[in-house]
Amino acid sequence: MSRSSGPQRGGHNSGIDDMSPGEMMAVLHMAPFLIPVALALLATQVDAARFWLVDKGVLVAAAAEPMIALPGMAGDGLDLRRVILLALALICAVAVASWSVRRRRDRARLELLRAGGLR
Numbered sequence: 392m393s394r395s396s397g398p399q400r401g402g403h404n405s406g407i408d409d410m411s412p413g414e415m416m417a418v419l420h421m422a423p424f425l426i427p428v429a430l431a432l433l434a435t436q437v438d439a440a441r442f443w444l445v446d447k448g449v450l451v452a453a454a455a456e457p458m459i460a461l462p463g464m465a466g467d468g469l470d471l472r473r474v475i476l477l478a479l480a481l482i483c484a485v486a487v488a489s490w491s492v493r494r495r496r497d498r499a500r501l502e503l504l505r506a507g508g509l510r
Contacts, residue, residue, distance in 0.1 A: 437463060441464050441465065441467055444467070445467055449473075450464065450467045450468060450469065450473070451467065451468060451469060451470045451473065452467055453465060453466025453467050453468075455470070457469055457470050458470050458471055458474060459474060
């Protein structure tokens, strides 16, 4: 990916906006080959990840009869305490995302006002 030396729009250093059309086409042409490889690697790691999550206490073992059994986890899942923690984490993520969107919108509106566009 190419980077320009000047200040970037939005305060970021690089990203999809900085890609040339040739680089974008290269990524699009690689995607059909990379997606199956990534899925195959993921499938080989599911059992190891499941054992690790149960061992570290992120998931409840199937023997403990979780409230919500997760698909593909052989009966392991979430109890009430973990469901509440997950709900709180999702609420926090939504709050941070909405704050970020509102801040970006307000900043764009302020720039437009300074430019004399919105009256």
